[in-house]
Amino acid sequence: MDFVFPNELNVTWTVMIVLYPYITGLVAGAFIVSSLYHVFSRTELKAVARFSLASAFVFLLFAPLPLLMHLGQPQRAFNIMITPNFASAMAGFGFIYTAYLLVLVLEIWFVMRSSFIERARCRGGVAALCRLILLGNLHEDEGTRRADHKIARFLAGVGIPLACLLHGYVGFLFGSLKANPWWSTPLMFVIFIFSAIVSGIAVLIFHYMVVARLNGWKLDQPCIRSLTGYLWGFMIIAVALELLEVLSIAYKQTEEWEVLGMLIRRKLWISYVILQYLVFSLIPFLLLGINTLFKLRDRLANAMIWIAATMLLVQVLLMRWNVVVGGQLVSKSMRGFTDYLPGVWEKEGLAVAAAIFTLPFCILWLFNKIVPLFPEAKPRT
Amino acid sequence: MKTRNRKSDRPDESRRHLLKLLAAGSGLLVFPLGSLPTRASAADGTGERPPYWAYAVDTTRCMGCCACMRACRDENGVPKGVFRTWVERYRIDLDDEVHVDVAMHDDFVFAPAPGDVARAFFVPKLCNHCEKSVCNQVCPVGAAYRTADGVVLVDAEHCIGCGYCVQACPYGSRFINPESHVADKCTFCYHRLARGLAPACVLTCPREARLFGDLNDPQSKLSVLLRQRPYRLLKPELGTHPKCYYLGLDREVV
Ligand code: SF4
Ligand code: SF4
Numbered sequence: 001m002d003f004v005f006p007n008e009l010n011v012t013w014t015v016m017i018v019l020y021p022y023i024t025g026l027v028a029g030a031f032i033v034s035s036l037y038h039v040f041s042r043t044e045l046k047a048v049a050r051f052s053l054a055s056a057f058v059f060l061l062f063a064p065l066p067l068l069m070h071l072g073q074p075q076r077a078f079n080i081m082i083t084p085n086f087a088s089a090m091a092g093f094g095f096i097y098t099a100y101l102l103v104l105v106l107e108i109w110f111v112m113r114s115s116f117i118e119r120a121r122c123r124g125g126v127a128a129l130c131r132l133i134l135l136g137n138l139h140e141d142e143g144t145r146r147a148d149h150k151i152a153r154f155l156a157g158v159g160i161p162l163a164c165l166l167h168g169y170v171g172f173l174f175g176s177l178k179a180n181p182w183w184s185t186p187l188m189f190v191i192f193i194f195s196a197i198v199s200g201i202a203v204l205i206f207h208y209m210v211v212a213r214l215n216g217w218k219l220d221q222p223c224i225r226s227l228t229g230y231l232w233g234f235m236i237i238a239v240a241l242e243l244l245e246v247l248s249i250a251y252k253q254t255e256e257w258e259v260l261g262m263l264i265r266r267k268l269w270i271s272y273v274i275l276q277y278l279v280f281s282l283i284p285f286l287l288l289g290i291n292t293l294f295k296l297r298d299r300l301a302n303a304m305i306w307i308a309a310t311m312l313l314v315q316v317l318l319m320r321w322n323v324v325v326g327g328q329l330v331s332k333s334m335r336g337f338t339d340y341l342p343g344v345w346e347k348e349g350l351a352v353a354a355a356i357f358t359l360p361f362c363i364l365w366l367f368n369k370i371v372p373l374f375p376e377a378k379p380r381t
Numbered sequence: 382m383k384t385r386n387r388k389s390d391r392p393d394e395s396r397r398h399l400l401k402l403l404a405a406g407s408g409l410l411v412f413p414l415g416s417l418p419t420r421a422s423a424a425d426g427t428g429e430r431p432p433y434w435a436y437a438v439d440t441t442r443c444m445g446c447c448a449c450m451r452a453c454r455d456e457n458g459v460p461k462g463v464f465r466t467w468v469e470r471y472r473i474d475l476d477d478e479v480h481v482d483v484a485m486h487d488d489f490v491f492a493p494a495p496g497d498v499a500r501a502f503f504v505p506k507l508c509n510h511c512e513k514s515v516c517n518q519v520c521p522v523g524a525a526y527r528t529a530d531g532v533v534l535v536d537a538e539h540c541i542g543c544g545y546c547v548q549a550c551p552y553g554s555r556f557i558n559p560e561s562h563v564a565d566k567c568t569f570c571y572h573r574l575a576r577g578l579a580p581a582c583v584l585t586c587p588r589e590a591r592l593f594g595d596l597n598d599p600q601s602k603l604s605v606l607l608r609q610r611p612y613r614l615l616k617p618e619l620g621t622h623p624k625c626y627y628l629g630l631d632r633e634v635v
Contacts, residue, residue: 005553072542
């Protein structure tokens with residue numbers, strides 16, 4: 001068991017293609033949280049309602065960046081919209097992305113219009129920017145507020161299927177490749193959606209707690225508890241689906257399992273079995289479970305929840321890695337495995353990935369300077 | 382080979398085809414050596430069907446000299462470390478263990494095989510120019526396409542280098558060219574076909590283990606051979622309908 005086709009020695013999809021579904025997952029998950037508030041009126045989530053919407057938007061802005069870094073000919077990227085081949089699952093990307101971006105921009109506009117107006121009434125460059133964003137219309141009364149709310153709610157509703165599409169389609173992209181036994185499963189679509197929701201909720205909890213800590217705000221405890229419950233529930237579904245997929249192949253003991261079992265044992269033992277499941281799924285599962293079922297002291301509970309959320313962020317990243325890279329380690333000759341270790345400084349290396357991942361947080365910080373994303377934050381005048 | 386869907390994926394293919402036929406006609410006069418014993422030059426207005434190219438590998442004849450790999454590299458300028466064609470060496474030892482390797486380094490010479498061998502053979506591989514090629518299906522921009530004469534090609538001017546086709550091909554035939562950063566693979570030496578010449582590997586093989594011809598011509602050497610000898614396809618269960626026919630292929634090969 002040591003043969004790979006010679007062209008397989010170079011792994012084609014690397015760090016950037018791990019990062020891309022990771023970021024779109026955060027988008028989809030954060031958006032679902034904002035929609036829980038805007039569409040399904042989970043009012044306890046008010047504290048993070050705007051923040052989650054803004055997070056979804058900012059992550060979405062950066063989602064194509066890893067793809068562009070990966071493309072051999074990034075200057076031709078628009079070919080995907082100019083000459084789409086609709087037989088390809090990938091061809092939908094440009095259209096789904098644009099549609100979703102449009103919905104998000106509009107929703108933010110309607111949800112945050114009041115704040116933009118407030119800011120636009122001040123002086124200075126930012127106020128001018130806000131006036132530009134508002135297209136010069138600073139008028140506001142009960143009627144406009146009600147209309148804004150209605151439209152925002154509608155857009156939030158339309159956004160849910162789009163968010164699922166944007167991210168589920170990434171799962172489909174992998175799941176529909178019959179050449180690769182590790183990817184080729186219809187479950188991939190669903191697995192990606194649920195893991196996306198997990199990562200989205202996790203990033204909100206993680207980020208909200210850090211921001212509150214830095215600013216000395218008191219956390220909105222009911223909001224945190226509600227998010228914890230959702231996170232626990234969705235992570236159970238996500239992990240159960242992931243396990244279901246592997247266990248069913250393992251149990252059926254098909255020809256595929258011979259090579260996939262070996263892939264898990266020989267190549268993914270640490271990153272998949274130990275880290276993804278035993279450490280980064282099991283521990284958060286317990287931490288969140290305890291907090292959902294028992295009422296601990298706030299301080300202790302928050303610490304546990306923050307650790308669990310942070311670990312789940314890593315868990316989803318590991319899952320993306322194990323899917324994207326893991327799938328390419330098996331030779332299509334079914335006779336062996338190749339190896340891959342990411343570089344740090346290369347074009348698609350870890351340093352660039354870290355930079356790309358940090359950018360959305362910086363933009364969110366700027367965003368918050370223009371219009372406050374948290375109820376606690378007072379707008380600057 | 383039953384469903385010969387000769388429709389090209391591309392609208393400009395008819396034009397290309399015409400050019401090709403014209404070029405083929407003139408090419409034959411200039412390059413008689415290694416020319417195709419087929420009707421690639423059938424631009425004579427007789428209304429004959431245009432060719433439908435396919436490939437056969439006689440694994441019982443290959444001796445693993447890898448002259449084809451060198452010829453392909455030189456003909457097509459294939460960079461080091463990536464392969465439009467390669468030759469697999471299968472060694473089955475006395476314990477029935479199968480060992481496979483490829484001569485990839487330097488000048489494509491196999492290292493001496495260690496240990497006792499019960500059975501050994503060589504299998505040349507290349508793009509199968511599948512009739513239902515997954516690579517074409519998945520290319521998001523339509524840069525991967527199939528010509529009317531049955532050759533699967535990449536439009537290097539249009540490809541964005543996403544690598545989806547590389548993932549989709551079940552045979553490991555595609556790669557991202559490290560120099561041009563676009564998808565690359567065997568073209569059946571399309572530039573040679575256009576001149577009525579056989580692919581470089583076919584011309585070079587000293588054992589005639591590689592055969593090339595026109596499936597639309599019942600009298601072509603390839604058609605005759607496929608009628609006379611049993612053959613196998615690679616991974617037929619995937620429904621890609623490969624057009625590379627393997628004569629005398631061992632069951633160990635995938
Ligand atoms: S062998 Fe691979 S690259 Fe060649 S036509 Fe078939 S799917 Fe495409
Ligand atoms: S690498 Fe090029 S030919 Fe292959 S799928 Fe992407 S755009 Fe198409």
